[in-house]
Amino acid sequence: MAILSKIRERSLFLILVIGLALFAFVLDPSTLTDFFSASKVNEVGEVNGESISRQEFAEALENYKAQTGNQLSEMQAAKNVWNNLLRQKIYETQLAEAGITVGETDIMNALYEAPSVQNDPRFQTSGIFDKDKLKEHLATIKADNNTEWSAWQNYMASLKSNLQKTAYDNLVAAGLGASLKEGEAQYFTENTKVSGNFVYVPFTSVADSLVQVKKSEIESYINNHANEYQVEASRDVKYVKFDITATPEDEEAIKTEVAKLLEDREEYSNVTKGNITVKGLKSVTDYKTFLDENKSDLPLNESLQFKVQVPQTIAEDIFNAKEGDVFGPYKDNGYFKISKVTNITRVPDSVKAKHILIPFVGSRSASAETTLTEDQAKAQADSLLAVVKANKSKFAELAKELSADKSNAEKGGDLGWFTYNTMVPEFRDFAFESDKNEMGVVKTAFGFHIIHVEDQKNYQNAVKLATFARKIEASEATENKIFQDAETFAQGLSNGGDIDALAKESNVSVLPAVGLKVLDENVPGLGNERQLISWAFGSDVEIGDFKRFDVNGGYVVATVTDKTAKGLMPVDKAISKVRPIIANQKKAEIIKGKLTGSTLEEIASATKQTVRTASDVNLQSPTITGVGFEPKVVGAMLNAKENELFNKVVGDRGVFAFVVTKKELPTKLPNYDSYRKRIANQRKNQTFMMYEAIKKAAKVEDNVGSFYGL
Known part of the structure; x- marks a missing residue:
């Protein structure tokens, strides 16, 4: 929908562009390619006269995303890639001027020395790194020209970039020594x-x-x-946010609906063509089905809960209640809830235990060496349980030998003390609901555990609650009203109104967003709203222009209040x-x-x-x-x-x-070499300042925003 809206908004512009291109094509077909291939159109920037093409940037961006697992946002990745390309170009220029080249031999030597390469079994002979095996592998995948070769090319490109930086830094650092006279002067300056x-x-x-x-x-x-x-180029924006929040009337309606679920009620059934009795929370026993059928906004929590874990608004009442008692509706963390006490017990808050983990094929702890089926793993676990029950002293020895949990195997399977919510539910329930010194086999997603509960402490009351929850949200009528409020406010701006004056009349707040940059994503007070920033940098957007945006949780009406061009600060x-x-x-x-x-x-x-x-x-x-x-x-x-x-x-x-x-004056020293070394090391350790200096001196044209149509 957003793309279609953009096409509609710029349809006249697109028609004119395409029309001119087709007209040029009729006169001379070669001009169509020229029209869309002008050098500046295909560039995202220049460094010392060397262009960075859209294709080069796009490939570097895709490679970077793949290397980082797409963990960064688009704009964060774009900024990092631009800075990496900028650094690479600047260092290449500096090294070229110094007559130094980082060649293929340098890159291959760095590749040979990389620990990840040396430790790869594919490139080893009798456990020792073999260069010929690596060369053979690279030649094979290069001939196939597959995705693995592309990954190796990217890795070698990063090695080259690092070598260039190191070479330049070392070159400059070699001339950044210090004399004994400087060391002496430093000593007297600091200590006089x-x-x-x-x-x-x-x-x-x-x-x-x-x-x-x-x-x-x-x-x-x-x-x-x-x-x-x-x-840098920037935009200043003012905006008003219209939050979609539930009104007191919305809350009361939700509370009333939730309250109806407490008691049994008569409802007409289309199946029986007559009234049926629908059980409420007070009388129902299948709590999961009850929550599912009534579409609870939170799932059933089947864990025991201590007093500090239940909603504090009703904690005192719950821990003075008996099984079957119900509470609510009550408000808790943005929900209206009703709860029923389904179990009351006393359990420890901490348990000391040890275990032996037997994995099976498909379990989360399975490795390449795992061969046991689930039935076989269960049989082995039962067998081990019989052994350790007969002789507890064998537990540690068997854990070291057989347990898949290597982090604890060397300690004889000892897990130490842990609290109630530390372990997965099946393991937790056995450890906390069994008696001290009890042993048993428990299946979890990791495999079969032979568990020995060694000790328990701090017994206290705990409950299980069946809780139905309905999120407190604005009604459709409220949403429509908020939308209309935003539209009315935008209409006021279109009629020439001032945003501050209109906000005062509407009793809403105006918030500023000053100094937004072309690749920014976050708008102060709104979070990630890239759409607003892209709009503000549109070539057709002027000071005073405004727009309404759909944002998370509401609407925003924004207006551009200032535009700053790249260069000298206004x-x-x-x-x-x-x-x-x-x-x-x-x-x-x-x-x-x-x-x-x-x-x-x-x-x-x-x-x-x-x-x-x-x-x-x-x-x-x-x-x-x-x-x-x-x-x-x-x-x-x-x-x-x-x-x-x-x-x-x-x-x-x-x-x-x-x-x-x-x-x-301080006491004279017999030698000022320590001060001389300190000055020299300080200079050599400030390579980041060297780079910032040569970057400042370089002729850089940054048009990365054009890659995103800005």
Whole structure:
């Protein structure tokens, strides 16, 4: 339906496109291919002038999905594939410029060294990896050109990509050493302490009203710092959600219907052509059939339940009840329920047991070595039970030798202590409802278990409940009303109404979604709503356009409030970030004008501040007591002469005047090699920064959105 809607919406556009193409074909048939094969149409991007075609991207995307088992969403996969292709192209360019090639020999050597390949029995001779067997296998599947060959090609492509990255990183890292002089400088920079006196005038001392920041100044700042204010294409949206929720009247109607199921009732039967008695929960005994026939929204829970596990609204009543008592209707976790106590007992909350597991062909614990049929496995389990009942000391030995549960076999089958809901139902029921020291054979989906219940503790009351549940949902009438509300709201927008004003009139909330990117999936407040984002990026969608969407649990009416193109951040978007920076620069100039005097005392008097003291500050932790984090000022103090006034020093929080009274140098070391090594290792370990730097310098054109028609 969604595709048909799109076709209808764009039918005129499609007719024009097809018409032009056919007209061109009549004049010259070769132009039809050209029309649909323009280079840009077939590209999803470029890296340093090298195009990434739609076909290359599509193949990489399919391979990536196969490798990850389709565990990621379409857009997450697309982002990862684009980043992988981008990285591959960038590294190829860098290595080519350096005259380095990752060839077939390099890839094959990496393949030979891969543990998964070396440990594959297909490529071993007498348990030792055999290169010739691997080569023979690759040659065979290459000749067949089957899906396995495609998988090997993908694996070798990933090996090549990793080798390229490693080669480049190693190449750059080789030039990222450090000298002993750098190590010495680092040691003294980190460990030199300074003390002194200062006057601090915070930016907050100047009222915001005294500083005017013009739009032109913000624009100028952005242009002068263009690298810091590059943005992707984005859309801003406002939306109103109309949730389909049950009204109090809907809830009351559901509660009434559920209540009718408690008592026996007379109903007309089309089969008998007369009235029959339909049993209610109070008198019925076949609870599963009762729940099925009345279409309960939750299945029958046949497990014992402790007090903390039953609905807490009726827990006290249930545990003071007797078998056969009924409760409800009561509201619990979005359902109206009625419950009947079908069993009351005392059981332990924890059991200590051990087991021997005998699998059979088709059981969940079966392996390639499993040959026993179900009957044979049952006979073996019965035989083992007889042995261990006659001699309990043999249990551990037999578990180690025969149990398919290898995680516990080495411990003699010991499972330790476990709680009621830990095991599968059949195993659990035997362990918790049997007596201490009892043994028996139990069949589960895993096979036949010989179980020995060794100990039990913390006996307490437990019940079994037969519970009918009906989910609390909006009625059809309510759904229709919500749909009509959404349609009316959309109609108001089509008549030129403002979304905020209309929302106020309708008593609904407007929510913003700012900075949506072309490959995003999640809309804040809505979750995964890819359809809304795709619409917002449509080439024919302008600011002020709106649309109603069917979403999970209701409807959304959304309108585009802003469109940002890829490139330099628009001034209006930058105001919140740039205005404080420029404002502080202007406040700094105002404060500087007040910092007059030849001593700290005179400056303090002129600015109505006090002279403060800074003790033992250093660049390792550049925090000044009473001020906060001030690396610029601490750095200035470290490089200042002692007992000399330094004035009008601009920091992160205000403007300073200071006098350094003492510099305490650390003890000289006989050797600074440890610091030199630390600097070198830090540089070499920051390969991610190297990649980010060369990516920033690369000419990248990202049009992945076009792959999805945007």
